[in-house]
Amino acid sequence: MNTVSGGEGPHRVVTLVRPGLLPMELGIVHRLFGTAVGEGGRPLYSVVTCAPEPGELATDADFTVNVAHGPEALESADTVLVPAAVEDYGPQERGRLAQPVRRALARVPAGARVASICTGSFVLAAAGLLDGRRATTHWKSCDELRTLYPEVDVDPDVLYTEDRGVLTSAGVAAGIDLCLHMIRGDYGAEVANTVARRTVVPPHREGGQAQYIEQPVPEPGADSTAAARTYALRHLAEPLVLEDLAREASMSVRTLGRRFLRETGATPMRWLTAQRLQHARRLLERSDEPVDQVAARAGFGTGTAMRQHFREVLGVSPRAYRNTFRGAE
Template structure:
């Protein structure tokens, strides 16, 4: 997490762009991090754009952008983000531009967080930053990614990954999820939610990119698991079983499991645990309720169970989280 000192001086986010840039992805970073402010209204991030050479950089559209900084901007970065570029979809061109960008990443401080949007993950992999780590990329590119970088644990189902300070996201819009996740990690749900509201996007999307992968048309008679999710959210503090959730969706357990994974990218119990952790986070941030009471309200039963799940998901205890993010 970002220290209070780092938050005060302005966390430096550097966006490293390449020829053939997808402009939307650059805009996502500037828009979301640019909206994050403290309770006093101070901006929490300084966002700059750089390239391997300062100057005009082409995009995948009919306009170019003027990039004011060269790779020296990476020298004092706190976070570096690599968006996708047109070359990522043309394997014969990928190496020509990705290699110098990967070399530029060698300038990034060891303490910095590094992230990619969509197929920008190919650059992180080329730089060796994803070796032995879990990562994702756009679902259409996952098979090629696995073939080129077998040393990377590719998860094609999720919207983003966060593995020891190196983050990746799936398709273009998943860059929004990724940036909100980093803001939430740095400054808590209240700041991230304010940014999401200002951008008119959900602060957290359910599931992963599995729900967007092209699949055969749903067979007649099959229905959605949405009623089960709605039921679960109304009864988070109560014992919930797989059978009970399947009944709420009027499905057999086997059909419910399959449909839930298709629609959300998660198993029912993974999704339920995620919702309970999110509820506990909101209570820790906005109330003075004891941890045992929050554990009960969120459906974990005991404070010990909440601490175990919380540490597994966020790497900190509920008490430490509250100390950092209590409103």
């Protein structure tokens, strides 16, 4: 957690792009990190795009991108992001790494955070950065990533992974979740939520959520779990059970579970726990309330229960989390 730049300036994010880049993935990085601000509108990140060789770069669309920076930009990076490119979609290309890209990655400073979006994970794997680490990629490419790089622990069922400073994400939309996850870890839930609101995207989808959601947007007129989710968010502090949510959705518990998974990629209780954890994080960042009181307001019941969830999901205690963003008490 909290990998903000050790210097006085903003955290420096450098995106390494390659020929045939997907413009949307590049835009995600600039939009999300570029809109993260602190007190007084102070930019929290500086975002730079570089290529193994600067100049005009082809995309997978009918326009090009003029990249002003070469690989030297990576030498001062706090975070390096590698989005996908068209070349990733040819199996003959995935098992090798172009020498210019390999030389560029060699410039990444020790200790810098490294991340990929979609099949950009093949670049990290080819460079040996995913050896012995848990990683993911687009669900269509997970089997191939596992075959080409058996030393990588490939998880096809998640939106993003984080393992010892190296992060990977699934398809394009999961890149949004990954960037918000990094912003949240650097500067807290409030900053990440503000970025999400400005971008009009969900503020938080946990990394363990399923990649493939069968019905992300219910068909017009179709029954939905939206009413149950709205009710849950308004009553987080209460001891909710499946029967409560099923009643609000006007469906059986079994039907609720099936449709919840189809619409959100998570079971009702797993989704509810994630929302409570998100609310608890905001309370810890904003207030000086005791941990037990925060646990009650977030619906965990006791501080002990909340501590268990914090350690399982975030790897830290609530008190340590608060100290990270509010200073030691």
